[in-house]
Amino acid sequence: MSIENPVPIQERLTxxxxxxxxxxxxxxxxxxHAADRHxxxxxxxxxxxxxxxxRDLEDWLNTL
Incomplete structure (x- = not known):
């Protein structure tokens, strides 16, 4: 059974x-791959x- 997250994906912190x-x-x-390479x-x-x-996702995206 899956529980639906009520917080929109754009607003989630994790x-x-x-x-x-x-x-x-x-x-x-x-x-x-990025996670495996740290x-x-x-x-x-x-x-x-x-x-x-x-914020870690955004920081990583800024390095691309």
Whole structure:
């Protein structure tokens, strides 16, 4: 069962990699590669789902 997040994606402070990819207009694999290379900072909480802070995504995008 999936719980719908009531906060619009454009206003979220943390994003999953698929959400961040959608927001950035990039393929998810590009964000996964950047995360694996530690170019894009990610974190996990209580699951194995990688998340990225919105400001870290914006900082990484500015380096492209």
């Amino acid at each position: 994003l999953t990699l698929p959400e961040a990819a959608w927001l950035a207009g990039l393929p998810v694999r590009e964000l996964r 170019d894009l900072e990610t974190f996990t909480l209580t699951s194995t789902t990688k998340r990225v802070r919105r």
